[in-house]
Amino acid sequence: MGAGQISYDVAHLIGATVLMAGLQLLYQRRLFAVINTFAFQALALAAAAGWQAHVQNAPHLYVTAGIALVFKAMIVPFALHWLIEKLGIHRSVETAMSIGWTMMAGVALVALSILLVLPVTANAAALTRESLALAMSVVLIGLLMMITRRNAVTQVVGFMALENGLILAAVSAKGMPLVVEISVAFSVLVAMTLFGIFFFRIRERFDTLDINDVETYRGDRQ
């Protein structure tokens, strides 16, 4: 096994770090801590993509790693910090579900992913299998975060954590064509600018970024 074993272990280690950061996102109580944790997750993702590029001998994955490193781990957190300062957004995280329960749900989702993915990927390469289970956990935890947090900023971070999981899955899928990674990264970029515009517009019209307040208007005006 030798070299193969090491590449396998390191990929696992990094993938698990991304997942740990995902779980960490769930118990943060302050907005800045959420953003910093997200930056850490993006950093781990960049490492995962870089390692896969090395192991699979697929240089194009270095680009994905670079995008994760520069855009997601640096520019996005800075932009979010700036937005929060600029707009004077309330700095504590408002939860729709207590943190204890959210953590338990998060752990249950990890178990679910492992139970689902491992049996159905018996034919796939071992490297892909476990990474996929980790990636799916990250995706589901991102989704959980979007559901259980009320502020717009935490929902956006939840969405980006979900995207991190998707990219982890994409880089772990051996030989997946370049088109997808680049476009995913590009879409995130576009999505982010879009979010930025949204923040401004929401700020223009409302006093708060709390989604609950935005959703006063539901259904019809009779």
Added chain:
Amino acid sequence: MIDRLTGLPGLENPLLWILAVPLGAAGFLAVLRDWRVASWVNVAASALTFIASLVLLRVRPAPTKLFFIDDFNVYLVVLTAFVGLTTSVFSAAYIARESEGNRLSDLHLRFYHAMYQAFLFTMLLALSANNTGVMWVAVEAATLTTVLMVSLYRTREAIEAAWKYFILCSVGIGLALFGTILVYLAAQPVMGDGADSMAWTEMMRRAAEFQPDLLNLAFVFVLVGYGTKVGLAPLHAWLPDAHAEGPTPISAVLSGLLLNVALYALLRFKMLLSANGQTLSPGPLLVVMGLSSLFLSAFMLYRRGDIKRLFAYSSIEHMGLITFAFGMGGPLANFAGLLHMTMHSLTKSAIFFAVGIISQNEGTKRIADIRGLTMSHPVLGWGFVLAVLAIAGLPPMGVFMSEFLVLGSTFSRQPLLALPLAIALLLAFGALISRLQMMAFGEPPPRSAVQSHAGRASSILALTPLWLHMALVLMAGLYLPAPLVAWFHTVARMLG
């Protein structure tokens, strides 16, 4: 041979024109200052795209790594280009009247026209993509362009609608991407690394060797992901808001085209599962989601006070019916589903054309404030009546025929399922007819007579697409040309 190597179509290939014209037009419209000229450039570009799509009916280009045209998607490409063209004509009239009221600044209008073409481009790209990744990127881009257009009016409601649409559909397409990656992982051990393992044409050939469990898991993600964009219950929450708050031409293309594109993506994955043969059958899942959408929207129709919301729920109902038909499967139900996709596109966009003019004339979207349309605006009013009767499923329209086929084929195979289907259809029918009666007949409010003189020319322009669509729907109900029927049958067999 260049197109073989790069995957891009060559110059002689109509597909290149279909994709390049809207993309180029989007770029050009983004820098064009005069909105009057822009609205006609928009029409001209859409017309060129439509002509190029007609060429596809005669010349079938060979599939490349990234693009392909087969019997299934060619009809959706033509339909999309056609409705894109008629909507651009309606949009020219709509925008002309909208800017009279100074609701939109010049910059917003420039943006609107550029986004309209960009939106057409992304839909045509999604339909003609031979690569699951490209298809996903196109659907994501379609979401982004429409989010921007839904928020065009910058009102509190519009921003909220756009935000809700964006969050829900982003999560949806995120999950669809995960499903796409899983499908690649199913294909990769069989077909090796690289683009072949994501190409529809290659995957369909060897689908039987894929691992069925992995395909099952993938389909669940794809169903939830693209299902959100189709607007299937319980993932439909974004749809009524997005339809109600955006400019009406956008509601017409959202309802008539984008929902079809998302459903097309879903059906491609379903075909892959059918070709594999050992997976769980996707049919029952589709049937359940289809039926729940039908019931939910049928009840919701009764409580709507906003005219655009009313027809947005009606779109959920019809997408539910189409999904149900494809879920039942078999040649007859698939045939009915394909026909209904076409009929719904034409009729629903026609309804939104009418609704656009009505809300501009009356200055309101509240159903309670709209009365006596057939008296105050006969051409518009009767066109509207015809379109709503058609969408409610009254003979002799094309929608009646496809609904009848769905019901008939269900009755012959699963009589127990036909019963709830019939109940839901009747419920929706009752709701639409009672609303129609309130709006179309009775004494018109006095003020509308004064307003109807304003913008008469643009009214005629706006009414042409409405009547054109209705003529096609009526024709389809009375007589379907034999080549069209034969061709629908071929596609129905492809869908399995």
